[in-house]
Amino acid sequence: xxxxxxxxxxxxxxxxxxxxxxxxxxxxxxxxxxxxxxxxxxxxxxxxxxxxxxxxxxxxxxxxxxxxxxxxxxxxxxxxxxxxxxxxxxxxxxxxxxxxxxxxxxxxxxxxxxxxxxxxxxxxxxxxxxxxxxxxxxxxxxxxxxxxxxxxxxxxxxxxxxxxxxxxxxxxxxxxxxxxxxxxxxxxx
Amino acid sequence: xxxxxxxxxxxxxxxxxxxxxxxxxxxxxxxxxxxxxxxxxxxxxxxxxxxxxxxxxxxxxxxxxxxxxxxxxxxxxxxxxxxxxxxxxxxxxxxxxxxxxxxxxxxxxxxxxxxxxxxxxxxxxxxxxxxxxxxxxxxxxxxxxxxxxxxxxxxxxxxxxxxxxxxxxxxxxxxxxxxxxxxxxxxxx
DNA sequence: ACTGAAGTGTGATGTGCGTCACACTTTTTT
DNA sequence: AAAAAAGTGTGACGCACATCACACTTCAGT
Numbered sequence: 001x002x003x004x005x006x007x008x009x010x011x012x013x014x015x016x017x018x019x020x021x022x023x024x025x026x027x028x029x030x031x032x033x034x035x036x037x038x039x040x041x042x043x044x045x046x047x048x049x050x051x052x053x054x055x056x057x058x059x060x061x062x063x064x065x066x067x068x069x070x071x072x073x074x075x076x077x078x079x080x081x082x083x084x085x086x087x088x089x090x091x092x093x094x095x096x097x098x099x100x101x102x103x104x105x106x107x108x109x110x111x112x113x114x115x116x117x118x119x120x121x122x123x124x125x126x127x128x129x130x131x132x133x134x135x136x137x138x139x140x141x142x143x144x145x146x147x148x149x150x151x152x153x154x155x156x157x158x159x160x161x162x163x164x165x166x167x168x169x170x171x172x173x174x175x176x177x178x179x180x181x182x183x184x185x186x187x188x189x
Numbered sequence: 190x191x192x193x194x195x196x197x198x199x200x201x202x203x204x205x206x207x208x209x210x211x212x213x214x215x216x217x218x219x220x221x222x223x224x225x226x227x228x229x230x231x232x233x234x235x236x237x238x239x240x241x242x243x244x245x246x247x248x249x250x251x252x253x254x255x256x257x258x259x260x261x262x263x264x265x266x267x268x269x270x271x272x273x274x275x276x277x278x279x280x281x282x283x284x285x286x287x288x289x290x291x292x293x294x295x296x297x298x299x300x301x302x303x304x305x306x307x308x309x310x311x312x313x314x315x316x317x318x319x320x321x322x323x324x325x326x327x328x329x330x331x332x333x334x335x336x337x338x339x340x341x342x343x344x345x346x347x348x349x350x351x352x353x354x355x356x357x358x359x360x361x362x363x364x365x366x367x368x369x370x371x372x373x374x375x376x377x378x
Numbered sequence: 379a380c381t382g383a384a385g386t387g388t389g390a391t392g393t394g395c396g397t398c399a400c401a402c403t404t405t406t407t408t
Numbered sequence: 409a410a411a412a413a414a415g416t417g418t419g420a421c422g423c424a425c426a427t428c429a430c431a432c433t434t435c436a437g438t
Contacts, residue, residue: 033406059329059333061333065333067329067332067333069325069328069329081321081322081325082322082325082326085318085322086322114311114314115311118307118310121307121310121311121314122303122304122310124314125303125310125313125314125317128314128317128318128321129274129317131321132270132317132320132321132324133270133271133274133275135321135324135325135328136258136270136271136324137271138328139258139324139327139328139331140248140256140258142328142331142332142364143256143331143364144248144250144254144256144364146394147394147395166414166415166416167415167416168414168415168416175331175332175333176395176396177395177396177397178415178416179395179396179397179398179416179417179418180394180395180396182416182417182418183395183417183418186417186418222436335424336424336425355384355385355386356385356386357384357385357386365425365426366425366426366427367385367386368386368387368388368425368426368427368428369424369425369426371386371387371388372387372388372425375387375388
């Protein structure tokens with residue numbers, strides 16, 4: 001839980017009592033490789049704060065092709081956010097790629113924390129601001145960049161992920177076929 | 190300014206005094222067609238709340254091709270948000286497509302409102318939440334949908350924009366060439 | 379009202395990347 | 409330790425969509 005505290009305190013400081021209160025909304029969960037934290041069609045009861053491990057949030061189309069919405073590793077938050085916020089059925093899956101632990105919380109929990117503590121409302125706004133900017137950057141990349149540029153940008157932003165996860169998944173995140181991606185850095189030696 | 194008040198009150202109610210305070214952070218600006226509210230390389234001093242008119246937030250690549258990050262019409266907010274929030278130079282332009290009026294505010298203003306009034310922090314968080322969900326949806330569309338599906342989704346989400354703006358701009362938003370888009374609905378009669 | 383600019387459709391042509399296929403290697407599971 | 413599953417590179421092939429080009433129409437500015 002300490003990891004959560006220092007994560008929040010990067011944005012706003014908390015007294016011990018305040019953190020105790022925050023803490024009460026989170027539940028620890030161990031996750032094994034290949035385990036699903038969310039399945040398409042489920043009610044989206046939780047969002048997760050990642051303590052350790054690596055996870056992918058993804059969906060599939062009618063042909064069974066997979067597309068990755070986001071990766072998550074230490075100190076990242078993840079959920080099927082559109083469904084989580086609007087309390088609808090999930091359109092994505094969350095699967096563990098590398099075992100680890102997460103803290104889970106509910107929408108109720110989040111909203112109550114935000115309502116009770118202005119500090120936490122600020123924290124959540126700040127996180128959302130960062131997420132918003134990151135997504136906008138990704139949209140620009142998808143709109144106007146070549147596969148090559150997308151891969152380079154990804155490598156720049158998430159060097160640790162490049163090592164930790166199969167290239168196939170990176171391709172699914174970038175919107176490029178596995179083969180095309182492979183040929184890209186084959187040329188780059 | 191009434192429009193701003195009712196916009197905020199869709200999320201949280203405000204007393205007259207509270208709204209007076211909020212109001213003091215905004216400045217009215219009339220905008221003519223073709224006028225730029227932001228130019229690439231500028232300091233991004235403002236975000237805008239649209240009272241009337243239509244606007245595009247876009248950027249260009251080294252070949253001069255244009256790509257649209259977002260449109261804005263009544264009751265939408267717009268800026269080069271990544272640059273606005275981090276106080277860096279703009280990488281986008283904002284241009285007026287159809288004349289109208291906007292309210293402008295600064296990052297300082299936004300942060301002060303959020304800090305002074307928990308309600309406004311909540312309001313901004315809520316708006317960001319909506320923006321986050323919309324962008325995620327757009328990412329999914331760019332990742333896995335055909336031009337056809339993108340156009341249909343756009344038409345479903347923003348029927349009013351389909352009427353009001355040139356198809357060329359819609360193509361620039363969808364990441365498809367003008368010609369391909371034209372042939373799409375030519376087949377659809 | 380006139381003139382130039384912007385918007386739109388549609389043909390011809392080219393190509394970047396997806397898809398399919400298969401071999402080889404590495405990791406995971408039992 | 410063996411067997412199965414997953415990951416990766418690379419060739420062959422085709423096509424969806426970009427690009428270029430041009431004609432016609434509608435809109436905007438003086």
